[in-house]
Amino acid sequence: MDFLIFKAPMLMVQASLDGILLGILFALIAYGMALQWGVMNIINIAQGDLVILGGYIAYTMYLAGIHPAWGVIVSPIIMFFVGWALYKLVINKVVDRDLFISILATFGIAIVFQQLMNFIFGADVVVAQSGYGTTMLFDNSVTLPNSKIFSAVISVLYAIALVIYMKKSRLGRAIRATAQNARAAKILGVDTEKVYAATFGINAALCGIAGALISITLTLHPYVGLPYTVRSFMIVIVAGLGNLPAVAVSGMGLGLFEEFADYILGTEFRIGAVFMLLVFILVYRRFKLSKKREYLK
Amino acid sequence: MNKVKQKDLMLYSGLIILGLAAPFLFSAFKVQLTYLCVLIVLAMTWNLQGGEMGYNSFGNILFYGLGMYLTASVQVGMFFPLAEWTESGGEKTFVHTTAEYFQGIGVGLLVAAIVPTIVAGAIGYAILGLRGHYFAICTLGLGIAAGEIAGGIEIIGAGQGFTTPPFPAEIVDPEARGQFFYFLSFLVLVLAFIFVKYIYGSRFRLILNAIRDNEDKAEAMGIQTMKYKIVGWMCSAFFCGLAGGIMGGLIGYIDSTDVAFDGREMGVFMVLMAILGGKGTLWGPIIGATLFHFFKEGLWTFILGWQYVALGVLIVVIVVYFPEGLMGWLREKYPERFGEVIDEKDRKAQVELK
Numbered sequence: 001m002d003f004l005i006f007k008a009p010m011l012m013v014q015a016s017l018d019g020i021l022l023g024i025l026f027a028l029i030a031y032g033m034a035l036q037w038g039v040m041n042i043i044n045i046a047q048g049d050l051v052i053l054g055g056y057i058a059y060t061m062y063l064a065g066i067h068p069a070w071g072v073i074v075s076p077i078i079m080f081f082v083g084w085a086l087y088k089l090v091i092n093k094v095v096d097r098d099l100f101i102s103i104l105a106t107f108g109i110a111i112v113f114q115q116l117m118n119f120i121f122g123a124d125v126v127v128a129q130s131g132y133g134t135t136m137l138f139d140n141s142v143t144l145p146n147s148k149i150f151s152a153v154i155s156v157l158y159a160i161a162l163v164i165y166m167k168k169s170r171l172g173r174a175i176r177a178t179a180q181n182a183r184a185a186k187i188l189g190v191d192t193e194k195v196y197a198a199t200f201g202i203n204a205a206l207c208g209i210a211g212a213l214i215s216i217t218l219t220l221h222p223y224v225g226l227p228y229t230v231r232s233f234m235i236v237i238v239a240g241l242g243n244l245p246a247v248a249v250s251g252m253g254l255g256l257f258e259e260f261a262d263y264i265l266g267t268e269f270r271i272g273a274v275f276m277l278l279v280f281i282l283v284y285r286r287f288k289l290s291k292k293r294e295y296l297k
Numbered sequence: 298m299n300k301v302k303q304k305d306l307m308l309y310s311g312l313i314i315l316g317l318a319a320p321f322l323f324s325a326f327k328v329q330l331t332y333l334c335v336l337i338v339l340a341m342t343w344n345l346q347g348g349e350m351g352y353n354s355f356g357n358i359l360f361y362g363l364g365m366y367l368t369a370s371v372q373v374g375m376f377f378p379l380a381e382w383t384e385s386g387g388e389k390t391f392v393h394t395t396a397e398y399f400q401g402i403g404v405g406l407l408v409a410a411i412v413p414t415i416v417a418g419a420i421g422y423a424i425l426g427l428r429g430h431y432f433a434i435c436t437l438g439l440g441i442a443a444g445e446i447a448g449g450i451e452i453i454g455a456g457q458g459f460t461t462p463p464f465p466a467e468i469v470d471p472e473a474r475g476q477f478f479y480f481l482s483f484l485v486l487v488l489a490f491i492f493v494k495y496i497y498g499s500r501f502r503l504i505l506n507a508i509r510d511n512e513d514k515a516e517a518m519g520i521q522t523m524k525y526k527i528v529g530w531m532c533s534a535f536f537c538g539l540a541g542g543i544m545g546g547l548i549g550y551i552d553s554t555d556v557a558f559d560g561r562e563m564g565v566f567m568v569l570m571a572i573l574g575g576k577g578t579l580w581g582p583i584i585g586a587t588l589f590h591f592f593k594e595g596l597w598t599f600i601l602g603w604q605y606v607a608l609g610v611l612i613v614v615i616v617v618y619f620p621e622g623l624m625g626w627l628r629e630k631y632p633e634r635f636g637e638v639i640d641e642k643d644r645k646a647q648v649e650l651k
Contacts, residue, residue, distance in 0.1 A: 043430055043434070090613055090617065093617045094616075094617060097620075098620075099429055099430040099433075100353045100429070100430060100433055101616055101617070101620055103430055103433055103434070104568065104572075104612060104616045105612070105613050105616045105617055107565065107612065108608075108609045108610070108611070108612030108613040108616065109609065109613060110609070111561070111565075111605055111606075111608055111609035111612065112605075112606050112609030112610060112613075113609075114605070115603075115605040115606045115609065116606065119602070226441065230434075230437075230438060230441075233434060237431075266449070268448065268449040268455075269445070269446065269449050271441075271445045272442050272445030272446040272448075272449065275438040275439070275441050275442030275445065276438075276442045276446075278434070278435070278438040278442075279424075279435055279438050279439055279442065282427055282431055282434070282435040282438075283423040283424065283426075283427075283435070285431075286423065286426040286427050286431075287423075287426070290426060
């Protein structure tokens with residue numbers, strides 16, 4: 001336990017800014033999860049590993065001498081097809097099944113992804129240098145890497161683009177119709193199979209964008225995917241399905257929580273704190289729901 | 298009826314004799330056999346709440362890891378200061394005598410069985426109120442959180458790990474260590490089997506099945522579902538703690554995320570083994586664990602480096618194509634063997650419908 005943060009108010013400003021910028025990134029991943037959960041009723045444990053894979057695509061570009069920021073355009077395109085292929089290979093067989101089966105199947109996919117990334121990119125912690133420099137605020141007492149601001153801006157832009165796409169385009173309307181009632185959509189001529197594949201692809205593409213941004217703001221490692229899955233799962237539970245403003249707000253809340261936990265508990269407990277928060281949220285939700293059940297009596 | 302019992306008796310006595318003779322017959326594989334016993338115990342007790350109760354937990358690894366740390370801590374802490382032990386790491390400044398070692402591991406295993414059971418009872422009310430996938434994800438989170446937190450606690454070695462007391466040097470027989478751990482795990486296996494077998498013949502199992510099939514209806518029928526769910530989970534926790542304690546002594550080194558709270562290996566293995574053999578059957582997890590262990594040990598060395606890829610693919614294939622497991626497949630094929638009576642008229646009618 002370290003209460004330095006309460007003695008130095010500037011640290012608090014630092015943690016808050018870091019947390020909010022990070023939270024926007026989490027919200028982007030969570031939006032993808034909410035999309036596939038709402039449309040296909042699947043909880044994808046491999047979500048975080050898709051993110052990391054997207055990050056490694058940007059990192060590979062960085063190694064090849066291309067600026068990693070271009071990853072936010074290249075990575076989603078590649079990841080869309082990865083997601084599509086994944087749907088055709090495995091996910092389409094678990095869509096209508098028990099949720100536990102989809103959890104376990106995507107868990108298996110996650111293990112395969114982790115190991116393949118470990119083979120291809122090695123087990124070192126890597127980061128792609130964007131060379132954007134840092135902004136100093138308040139007499140140099142708060143440092144803010146420009147790459148974090150860049151990542152938040154890109155996340156917001158992509159989120160807006162996606163919302164407009166879902167509202168206006170034909171595929172977006174088909175996706176929303178399928179989410180509301182898959183059977184009725186089918187009767188009215190929507191090719192639900194294609195919609196599912198596209199949804200999973202879009203989700204993977206969102207993960208790709210987030211991964212590319214993570215490769216320049218944070219670090220990449222083949223085995224850190226699961227915390228991203230859990231973070232997005234948490235955000236979706238708190239915000240509910242298909243409620244974008246709530247997803248953004250709870251994403252930022254999670255980012256703030258993490259930065260403060262980092263300062264107060266110490267960095268070694270950061271991931272532990274995230275997972276404990278998940279347990280607390282679920283348990284809190286369970287007691288709230290059981291109260292509701294009692295009213296019905 | 299009498300004839301069937303005699304058959305059972307022969308089967309069990311045969312298996313016990315085989316189990317007792319195994320370390321002498323295959324003395325080079327004692328460690329593998331110990332692993333097998335532990336895996337069967339884990340699969341069988343996971344099946345109690347995963348298969349019978351329908352609460353698919355990824356978090357039984359929590360009790361396993363807890364048992365492992367508790368056994369080692371008690372074994373050390375009874376005779377030496379724990380903090381200095383972990384600080385010295387691999388260097389042995391303290392040495393257990395033979396009597397101290399066995400006393401320590403005995404008390405340690407007792408604690409490792411009791412404390413996880415109490416923990417399961419304490420958190421059961423909150424956690425078991427979750428349904429379906431929320432329960433699965435919550436327990437997954439619990440298991441990983443436990444690993445991360447254990448990796449930050451100094452007194453049990455934090456990130457650098459915890460070396461468990463070495464087998465007493467006064468016993469010179471090189472076979473003794475392997476035999477001791479094998480018979481310990483075999484004893485736990487027999488106890489677990491007797492316990493699970495007893496549950497399978499009891500009303501308790503029917504209640505668990507009712508909870509699995511429809512919890513709301515079970516509640517409406519007057520069953521206090523929460524009570525039974527917690528008891529079911531505590532049963533699993535008891536044996537998971539014991540299994541963890543034995544594994545800690547056998548491996549000799551405890552790491553927070555790679556050995557104790559090893560959600561990536563043991564935590565998945567127990568689910569996979571139970572599903573492979575067939576959830577909700579007495580023999581399914583046993584067969585599943587045995588098959589899985591043979592497959593793993595036989596194949597792992599050939600595909601060195603690729604074993605996790607193989608594991609992941611195996612999970613996907615089993616879950617997607619054989620969710621009913623081996624016993625489920627057999628049951629579909631030979632329903633008479635399982636005591637299911639098929640109405641011939643009904644079957645014909647169904648065929649015609651198709």
